[in-house]
Amino acid sequence: MTKYIMRRLLQAIPLLLVISLILFWLLQQVSDPLATMGGRVPPRPEDRQRLARQLGLDQPIHMQYIYWLIGNDWTLVDRDGDGTPETPGERRGVLRGDFGESIMVRGKPALDVIMEKLPNTLLLMFTAEIVIIILSLAIGVYSALNQYSLLDNVFTAFSFITFSMPIFWLALMLLYIFSVNLRNMGSPIYFPSIGMYDVVAGPTLQQVAWHMVLPVMTIALISIAGYSRYIRSVMLEVLSSDYIRTARAKGISQNRVLYVHALKNASLPLVTLIGLDLPLLLGGAVVTERIFGWPGMGSTYITHLDRSDFPVLMAILMMISAAVVVFQLLTDIVYTWLDPRIRYS
Amino acid sequence: MAAKAEPISLRPQSGARVKPDSLWRMALRRYRRHRMAMLGFFMLIGIMLYVVVGSFIFTENYANFNDTTQRLRPPSAAHPFGTDSIGRDVLARTIYGGQISLIIGVLAMLVSITMGTLIGALAGYFGGLLDAVLMRITEAIVSIPLILILLLMAKVLGGRLADIELFGRTFSGSVIVIVTIVGITSWTTLARIVRASFLSLKEMEFVTAARALGVPNWRIIAGHILPNTIAPIMVAATLGVAGAILQEAYISFFGLGVQAPTASWGNMLNGANQYLQSAPWLWFYPGLLLVFTVMSINFVGDGLRDALDPRGDKKL
Numbered sequence: 001m002t003k004y005i006m007r008r009l010l011q012a013i014p015l016l017l018v019i020s021l022i023l024f025w026l027l028q029q030v031s032d033p034l035a036t037m038g039g040r041v042p043p044r045p046e047d048r049q050r051l052a053r054q055l056g057l058d059q060p061i062h063m064q065y066i067y068w069l070i071g072n073d074w075t076l077v078d079r080d081g082d083g084t085p086e087t088p089g090e091r092r093g094v095l096r097g098d099f100g101e102s103i104m105v106r107g108k109p110a111l112d113v114i115m116e117k118l119p120n121t122l123l124l125m126f127t128a129e130i131v132i133i134i135l136s137l138a139i140g141v142y143s144a145l146n147q148y149s150l151l152d153n154v155f156t157a158f159s160f161i162t163f164s165m166p167i168f169w170l171a172l173m174l175l176y177i178f179s180v181n182l183r184n185m186g187s188p189i190y191f192p193s194i195g196m197y198d199v200v201a202g203p204t205l206q207q208v209a210w211h212m213v214l215p216v217m218t219i220a221l222i223s224i225a226g227y228s229r230y231i232r233s234v235m236l237e238v239l240s241s242d243y244i245r246t247a248r249a250k251g252i253s254q255n256r257v258l259y260v261h262a263l264k265n266a267s268l269p270l271v272t273l274i275g276l277d278l279p280l281l282l283g284g285a286v287v288t289e290r291i292f293g294w295p296g297m298g299s300t301y302i303t304h305l306d307r308s309d310f311p312v313l314m315a316i317l318m319m320i321s322a323a324v325v326v327f328q329l330l331t332d333i334v335y336t337w338l339d340p341r342i343r344y345s
Numbered sequence: 346m347a348a349k350a351e352p353i354s355l356r357p358q359s360g361a362r363v364k365p366d367s368l369w370r371m372a373l374r375r376y377r378r379h380r381m382a383m384l385g386f387f388m389l390i391g392i393m394l395y396v397v398v399g400s401f402i403f404t405e406n407y408a409n410f411n412d413t414t415q416r417l418r419p420p421s422a423a424h425p426f427g428t429d430s431i432g433r434d435v436l437a438r439t440i441y442g443g444q445i446s447l448i449i450g451v452l453a454m455l456v457s458i459t460m461g462t463l464i465g466a467l468a469g470y471f472g473g474l475l476d477a478v479l480m481r482i483t484e485a486i487v488s489i490p491l492i493l494i495l496l497l498m499a500k501v502l503g504g505r506l507a508d509i510e511l512f513g514r515t516f517s518g519s520v521i522v523i524v525t526i527v528g529i530t531s532w533t534t535l536a537r538i539v540r541a542s543f544l545s546l547k548e549m550e551f552v553t554a555a556r557a558l559g560v561p562n563w564r565i566i567a568g569h570i571l572p573n574t575i576a577p578i579m580v581a582a583t584l585g586v587a588g589a590i591l592q593e594a595y596i597s598f599f600g601l602g603v604q605a606p607t608a609s610w611g612n613m614l615n616g617a618n619q620y621l622q623s624a625p626w627l628w629f630y631p632g633l634l635l636v637f638t639v640m641s642i643n644f645v646g647d648g649l650r651d652a653l654d655p656r657g658d659k660k661l
Contacts, residue, residue, distance in 0.1 A: 301493060
């Protein structure tokens with residue numbers, strides 16, 4: 001097992017390098033970050049040269065990548081533009097935890113920009129994930145036990161619809177129903193449409209929870225469609241297996257058979273699903289965050305994409321990709337632990 | 346008058362060759378028994394009629410015609426779906442937008458199917474270093490959240506292509522951009538499926554026989570192995586259209602996709618959240634058509650999967 005983990009970790013390194021190369025090359029093609037630096041006035045050519053030099057953008061792409069990866073404090077850089085490098089570099093490179101400085105927020109480390117927003121995204125994500133797990137387990141199990149019942153058919157139809165829905169359209173519908181219409185009908189209870197908390201009331205627990213309802217609902221509804229169908233089919237498969245019949249034959253109560261014997265095994269594949277989905281939610285919430293004005297990683301990504309702030313974009317993309325790779329490994333490990341029949345060699 | 350029933354005979358007609366049902370006939374029969382699949386099929390026909398017949402009723406100029414005195418009018422007899430923020434008829438725009446969305450869906454699917462099949466086939470057939478490199482690239486793409494990479498590429502390629510004149514109509518160059526970026530990011534699943542079936546098929550006797558006869562590699566790949574993987578490719582192609590339409594909508598929603606005046610269901614939704622309350626018809630109708638279309642294609646894809654794979658136990 002240790003050998004397997006080691007091998008997977010070693011495989012992850014070239015994978016992340018390939019990802020970073022693809023992304024770095026792509027980000028170099030994004031429009032010029034210097035173009036907007038002079039505000040409304042386009043910067044003069046000599047200013048452009050100076051800025052490019054200061055930001056290290058005058059270097060050829062492979063040097064920029066090397067500086068990004070391992071930093072440039074081991075060499076001299078040309079700051080004054082006379083052609084001879086004289087100043088020792090200050091960047092330490094991604095491998096030593098330095099993602100460079102943001103271009104949009106001058107001088108602020110890219111990592112700080114992200115770390116300010118990461119907790120908000122994590123909060124949204126984990127709440128949504130908990131709602132997803134609870135509801136899809138409930139729906140999936142109910143549907144499996146009452147196959148082809150009215151409610152099962154309703155859930156089926158419902159999941160087909162949400163499965164085909166762009167998440168922003170669902171968000172708009174929910175906003176229209178629960179934010180606009182409830183208020184227009186004079187209901188004292190309606191959900192706020194934007195932001196994380198009321199500016200006047202401040203970021204209290206109650207405010208944040210209240211503002212979180214609609215975004216969480218949006219993310220959850222889309223995912224529950226797939227999850228609950230999946231649990232339903234696994235549960236049906238498990239219920240028809242021999243060991244369940246044996247358990248019943250032994251006289252174990254129906255509830256115990258269902259919720260201990262069957263559900264335990266039926267929820268195993270859920271681990272894979274969650275493990276693969278969770279890191280993707282980090283970036284996938286970009287639409288939801290944008291619509292609901294949630295100050296998380298997703299909306300940060302969009303704002304910084306508009307300004308071609310590639311140190312920050314690169315940091316966001318690399319962090320999520322690394323999370324995906326790590327979570328894949330974790331999922332496989334947890335799975336062997338939950339299901340001892342699986343052996344990796 | 347009722348026709349006289351033919352006597353049932355289990356014996357083949359004398360002289361007639363008994364031809365077993367081909368794979369396609371069997372698949373067609375199974376498909377037609379699949380209720381959801383048939384429903385999806387008819388829904389899709391309905392959508393096709395909507396965007397084709399509609400374009401005979403309204404001209405494209407009418408769809409792009411803006412009358413600023415008629416801004417944000419709610420649905421009425423003159424404008425059944427209302428008008429948008431610069432006074433264009435939403436109904437006519439959903440028709441032309443639907444054409445663009447469907448065209449993008451099909452073209453992007455063709456790009457991704459070609460890439461996925463080619464990459465999967467090469468990796469699976471030749472193996473070794475080529476396989477390792479191609480699969481690492483596939484994994485790399487899978488590890489980056491799709492929406493982020495789509496937005497990034499849309500930003501990179503956006504506005505770099507001139508408008509295209511085709512069949513007397515002008516298409517925004519952004520259509521090609523969207524087709525490209527959706528196509529080159531969504532081939533990964535199919536590549537893995539095709540690779541897996543190539544891995545097992547290339548060890549089979551008919552491939553060994555073909556090799557022994559000196560059939561060149563490309564003909565073994567294209568003529569001998571590929572036809573055996575056609576079922577998953579067809580399913581992926583169908584579902585790929587639905588996926589591409591959705592992805593176009595996401596990109597255009599952020600304003601990085603198809604550019605005005607060319608309409609698409611996605612870019613009609615761009616900026617719609619500003620009119621959430623004041624003009625819900627702006628985002629409701631294009632979104633509804635989008636959901637309807639994607640759902641019908643998904644039904645057809647699910648039906649095809651069940652029809653083409655008789656062993657599959659996926660029952661709904």
